[in-house]
Amino acid sequence: MSSCTRCNNVVTKYRAQSTDNELLSIHTERAIYLKKSQERNKTRDELLKRLSALRNSGGGVLLIHVNGTRAGDRCLKYFDEFVGSIVTRLLEPGEVYANTYKRQWLQDILEYCADSAVFIHIRVAAVTAVTDVKGVATVDFNTKLGKDYENVIPTTQQLLTVRSHRRTSTGPAITGLTDDSKLHEDVHIQLKRFLPKPQSSDEIQQDATTFVEYLWNQLKLKDSITSMSKIPDGGSYYLGIGERVNTSEDGTYTTVIPDVRGFELKLDQGELEETLKSKLRDCVLLGRSENTFTDVPSDLIAIAFHPIPSDHQRCVLRVAVKCVEGVVFCDRCGPRTYMMENGQICRMEKGMWLERIM
Numbered sequence: 001m002s003s004c005t006r007c008n009n010v011v012t013k014y015r016a017q018s019t020d021n022e023l024l025s026i027h028t029e030r031a032i033y034l035k036k037s038q039e040r041n042k043t044r045d046e047l048l049k050r051l052s053a054l055r056n057s058g059g060g061v062l063l064i065h066v067n068g069t070r071a072g073d074r075c076l077k078y079f080d081e082f083v084g085s086i087v088t089r090l091l092e093p094g095e096v097y098a099n100t101y102k103r104q105w106l107q108d109i110l111e112y113c114a115d116s117a118v119f120i121h122i123r124v125a126a127v128t129a130v131t132d133v134k135g136v137a138t139v140d141f142n143t144k145l146g147k148d149y150e151n152v153i154p155t156t157q158q159l160l161t162v163r164s165h166r167r168t169s170t171g172p173a174i175t176g177l178t179d180d181s182k183l184h185e186d187v188h189i190q191l192k193r194f195l196p197k198p199q200s201s202d203e204i205q206q207d208a209t210t211f212v213e214y215l216w217n218q219l220k221l222k223d224s225i226t227s228m229s230k231i232p233d234g235g236s237y238y239l240g241i242g243e244r245v246n247t248s249e250d251g252t253y254t255t256v257i258p259d260v261r262g263f264e265l266k267l268d269q270g271e272l273e274e275t276l277k278s279k280l281r282d283c284v285l286l287g288r289s290e291n292t293f294t295d296v297p298s299d300l301i302a303i304a305f306h307p308i309p310s311d312h313q314r315c316v317l318r319v320a321v322k323c324v325e326g327v328v329f330c331d332r333c334g335p336r337t338y339m340m341e342n343g344q345i346c347r348m349e350k351g352m353w354l355e356r357i358m
């Protein structure tokens with residue numbers, strides 16, 4: 001994604017005639033817009049980084065080299081589909097898309113430059129104060145809100161509401177898996193099957209750090225911890241339980257029931273528990289109602305391993321999450337967003353982020 005000669009030439013030519021507040025550029029490949037891949041996610045994130053930096057620093061222009069565009073192609077459909085849903089994330093409540101981004105081929109602005117036909121020009125507006133707060137365009141809040149069937153990205157206003165709620169720090173009592181018929185997903189219960197890809201299964205089952213990383217990122221434990229900690233009475237995350245469709249014998253009634261399969265734990269329970277708690281200490285931060293950030297309480301989570309009644313070789317891992325006052329973030333640096341400093345993109349400090357949403 002580093003810039004190519006064409007990027008450098010076009011940016012130099014554009015800069016010579018521009019009076020924009022800030023100017024950033026990025027080199028992309030057209031082919032990656034078209035199908036899902038790691039590279040595609042990476043490019044999206046790089047775009048978000050640049051757009052948020054511009055939005056948080058008075059606005060400006062982003063030039064995007066779309067390498068692989070054929071001469072004469074004026075279609076922006078694939079690009080729009082590629083960025084459409086993610087750039088909306090950078091809008092604060094009340095902000096309007098069309099007033100924030102204006103995208104067009106650079107050719108329409110810089111006609112005398114030969115390469116401008118393969119560059120997209122996006123004019124990006126600064127975050128505007130829609131309410132009485134300054135506002136900030138956030139790439140990733142690093143905290144989620146629970147709905148009964150999923151964890152969702154919050155808005156800044158929702159986070160302010162959550163942060164100011166007085167809540168008692170309580171969590172679910174850890175008991176056995178006595179009545180698993182009650183294990184249906186809601187804001188307090190999240191169920192995950194243990195189904196790693198065969199090629200990575202051994203490594204996950206034999207190394208505590210790899211196991212925890214898998215749980216944390218791929219199986220979204222970080223989202224469950226941040227969302228359940230905001231809900232009175234907290235919640236429980238179960239690894240080794242899924243859901244399956246169940247149809248009555250006469251075929252007239254279909255529903256979904258918990259599917260408690262567990263998994264074979266090849267690691268020492270104590271080692272896994274300690275690694276998970278250490279992950280929490282390293283990665284989690286609490287934003288408190290009095291505008292300070294601190295460590296989360298050491299008893300934010302409790303861990304239990306429940307043997308499966310039908311097969312004692314297998315178990316279900318339960319992570320019980322307590323409710324705490326404030327907002328739990330799954331990143332020690334808090335929400336992730338960017339700003340411009342002396343012409344460079346840098347991550348915005350969490351205190352400044354907070355100041356801008358107050």
Ligand SMILES: [Zn+2]
Pocket residue numbers: 003004005006007008026027028065067
């Ligand atoms: Zn380039």
